[in-house]
Amino acid sequence: MSQSLRQKQIGALVRMLHLNEDKAGAAPDANESSSSSAGTSPIWKVLVFDSFCRDVVSTVLRVNDLRENGITVHMLLSSARSPIPDVPAIYFMQPSAENIQSVSADISKDLYELYYINFASQLPRTLLEEFAVQTTASGTSHQVAQVYDQYLNYLCPEENMFSLHFPESFETLHNPSMSDTAMSAVVDRIVNGLFSVLLTMKVVPVISAPRGNAAEMVATRLDAKLRDHIMSSRHNLFSEGAEDIVAQSKRPVLVLLDRDIDLASMLMHSWTYQGLIHDLYDIKLNQIAITQADDNGRKTKRSYDLNVGDSFWVQNAPLPFPEVAISIDEASNAFKREADEITRMGGVSSLDEVSNLDMNASTKQLQRAITSLPELTARKANIDMHMNIATSLLDLIKERQLDVLFQMEEQIGRQSKASIIEAINDPEKTDVQDKMRLYILYMLANEGLKQADRDECEAALRTAGCDLAALEYVNKLRSLNKMNSSIASPSVGTGAASGGDLLGKFSSISNRLAGLTDNSSLAGILSGVRNLLP
């Protein structure tokens, strides 16, 4: 059975925590690490990481998982640390000059017994030389036991979803004042991240990307990097420990797209559980923070974990919110029923029943009650958490009239200008950004808007107190895209984005991808798409 990307990342991290020792049949799942460590004595170590690697680790491993793998203390590289005698230290960080400096300083201060250095991505040769120079200068290079490139510089919040943990990448990539070197650095960072993902999955994909934007640059460089690595004389990491040759021959397709191909889906108000939570509470590293007012009116801030271990979350995340509310209700009732049954079974209500007690049956029931107690407590906490989240979501939905907005946006192509202006002017919709989003969606869906209509709407937005900077940007972007597409394919100008419905959007995407003048030519498709051939 093939593992998900997340499981593979966990396996790689656990292997790193065991000092990169090759264990025959090492269990990839962190939960089984205790059984794999049962046969051999543990080695207690400390883990030092920078903030990026801390996020990588904390997304997939909890404190107890680290402890089970022998990590006693974990600290940030940037914090002031005291020496801990007689324990080795595992360092996990990004390859940067500052980090190298910090590690060298640690080693010269003799904080730990031995040092196992792991870099999240490939360490450039210059930095390796710098590291060697610094440790040699302090006479401590013999204390470095290992130096490894782990290729784990990405986050894996869900089983098959990864993120390069690159905050504000859209802004960075579209910043007109970016210099070429800065843009190159950004693209390199993306390429490194993707390379690590592919290496973890041990696949060499066929890369497809549209021309003319950042996606093309990333595709080109990733292609070059992969070729260099595979063709180079040294060990090919893709074939080490890879699955059988048959699986290797089935190459997946890596599709790289620029975000502005479809801005609309970013702006739409979501109606699924996960979408709503992310929109309203911003899920960061599988955690959210909710401010709730209790009965006394006091506001308490609570943080919740939402991860793959929560079966309720996994089942209900993609469902629409009303269905989730029903599920929570059902789960809560089922729990109450079970809890009542168990408490009822555990005791007798009157002395008359004592003589009628079947000792065997009652002990069994008591045993079942005792063993199921921790599971019931955990389930109750889980249901309470989702209940709290759903309640606060409901409050926000009512406050911002998100259900109304969602319904309007679903039919955005058929909305009239009057209804949009009415929504903008509606004081009951409290969040001005919601109004802005609604209008931008309307604008994106209706390219043929007259200038007068647009002015009227913008005036309404201004009255409502919106900041029109985003609108100006979207207008500029659209005009640029129109210019590009008119240069690339002059005959395709009409017919694109005819309506606001999804089918229309897909046809415009496919046109852009192919860069075609007509839709049916195979040669046209091939010429428009870059492929990586072996």
Place this chain on the structure above:
Amino acid sequence: MDITGDFRKLARQETTKRQSSLPKGQKDLGRFDILPPRRPDFSHPEGNAFLAEAYIVAKHLQSLRVRIVDIRPAYLNLQSRSHARRLGALGTAAGGGGYGRQSSAKLSDPERDDIDRGIKQAIRQMLAKIQSLNELAETTLENMPNDAREELENAKVLFRRLLGALDPRNADAKHDTASSPASQPGLPMEMSRRDVLAAHQSSVIWWLNSLLQKTNKIHAEMQELYLRQKLERQRNLLSQQQQQQQSVASVARTTSVSDDKHSARNSDQNEILSHLSPQELKALQTENQNIVLEFESALDQQTEQLYNEAVGALDAVDKGNDYLVSARKNQSSSRKWVLVNTIEPVTDE
């Protein structure tokens, strides 16, 4: 990808370069880079009593767990001896050797009890060792040299924490990657040397406790499984015998009705007694007789006690009566004497 080799090569080159630029007098300093990287034996730390003891406890826990896992097949083996012997023979014939024999060996109940007792004792010892390790950890922390520099460092850490707490910028700080230490790893802020050592020690003890709990759980599950299997087996035997009895009873039913009732009454007793061996039956009988004798003697003693108490009570009552009579007499004579004495002086005057 392992780039340790590249690193060592570069370090060697660098050291060579440095050595060549040094004046002659300093060139004979030890060249550490040419030595193989030393990997100390982490499980035997010198001068660290806490860690050394912790590694020893861990080793014992591992071996205990391995022992339980090894004995599990034999423990749970409910097959008859002959079947086990046959399997054992097959095992040895096929070259399975001692392991095959061990896996098919049948343990008797007293042997199982011994094993259980041994394991429980070992677990208790391990628990005691972990407790003492905990105390050792506390002692180590207390004996940590707290010199002036350390005090200053602690004070600085506290001061920085206080400032951080009072900083208004932190109050509305966005939920960024550096905040919310609740469930993220990465210790927040700075920790003093003592705190770090305490965290390190408590994690070690946590690991040992966790392994002990898992080991105990394996053993408890093993016992539970064995008892359940045994109970299941006995129930199957019982049901088989019930069926036999019923077939016997159905044959007897064709002869006479009274025989039916008798056999029905007896069959209840028989099905309980039938699965007991004759020795066990005899033992039960002698036990029953002993219990009866004990009860009888106890009853006799109690009756005698009651009788003696009753007799004593009667004597006491008689004596009491005598005292009362004599008291009345005394009272009457004293009355007369008082009367005489008071009247006489009056008549004399």
